[in-house]
Amino acid sequence: MIEAKQISFGVKGKQILQPVDFTTDKEEFVVILGPNGAGKSTLVKLLSSGLKQSSGTISYYGKDLNEWTLDNLSKYRAYMHQESMIASNFTVREVLEMARYRYPETKNQFNKFIMDKIVTELNLHSFLEMEFNFLSGGEKQRVQFGRVLLQLESEGEIQPIKYLFLDEPLNNLDVRYQIELLKYARKFVDDKRGSVIVVMHDINLCYQYADRVLLMQKGKVIMDGRVDEVMNPQILSETYxxxxxxxxxxxxxxxxxxxxxxxxxxxxxxx
Incomplete structure (x- = not known):
């Protein structure tokens, strides 16, 4: 469970995100929708601990975010950001393997199994040995998506809800891979592995895949509800x-x- 109470964010006297309440306590596909500059990415960064809120509180499973170590938190939430550059000459294989280093207790056999599974499902075999920074923008997005999926994989039958944060993951992807990524993210939810919280711009894809939509405008969440409730054409027209x-x-x-x-x-x- 994630619970955020009256979280806000500002910098240099400018209020970027107005106070927001947000709670998710079940597996669901949540889309954060809204025009440019609405505060969508800021909200995702706050919820995933990528930014420190100016006010308010955030807790995971009833424990304040400030009390979590990064190692422990990383096993329950993963964040895929918009920027894909890596400041080194790592290969794709090495980038993916980094996602597993927080699991020293996990057997190598499981790590190999889950790595092979995700590489196959995301069709990453052909550039495993290539340097990550030499890939196209779309290829980098696919690798980064694989990385965050690997980060959340763990052994054991009973696991708490895990959280996959995706900030505009469809950037640079062609139509085929946009659909494949969203289908995989949807499967992550449907298989009861966790929740997906994603920033998107495509309202048609949002309607197809989302369970819940947060509609934002000018730093505020103006609606939060089921996809069919929020995506009213009049409301969307006024927002955009x-x-x-x-x-x-x-x-x-x-x-x-x-x-x-x-x-x-x-x-x-x-x-």
Whole structure:
């Protein structure tokens, strides 16, 4: 369980995040949505201990975040940030292996098993021996996603809910790997391995994969609820300051588009 009470963040007299309450006590896929500058990444960094809040408290499993050692906390939460550069010439294999060094008690056999499993599932075999910093942006994202997954893997049947924080993980990924990453993250939740808390910009993918949405604007969480409650086209239009409409396909799938998109198509068809 993560519980944040009235957490805020400011720097040099500028308030970046207004006081926010946030609680998650079950496996769920949470998307933090909102326009640029809304405070999405700041909130994720605070919740994952990447930043120290200016006010308020954060606890994991009832224990204040300040009381956790980094080694222990790293076994229960992992954070994938936007920046992918590594200040050394590590290979992809070495970057992935770093995720396991906080588990000295774990048998090498398990480490090898889980490494092989994730490398195969994320299709990373072809560049395991390549230097990480020579990869494309999308390849780096896939490796970093593998790293955070490896960080949370542990032996034993009974484990508390673990937390996977992803800050704009779809950056630089082509459509195929965007979908594969989100499917894997969704499976992480559905398999009862933990919760995913992700910053995204794509409202259509958000609707497809999220259980819960935090909608942010100007440093505030303006709505927090089920995906079908929050993703009202009128609310989204007001938040993004662009007119959006919700379309339901014959198969029941829901998607959103800019209203002028349909009129542009109509104009072209009449030429």
């Amino acid at each position: 300051q662009i007119e959006l409409e919700q379309i339901q396909a014959l198969d029941g799938e829901v998607f959103y588009r800019h209203v002028s998109y349909s009129s542009n198509l109509l104009d072209k068809s009449q030429l």
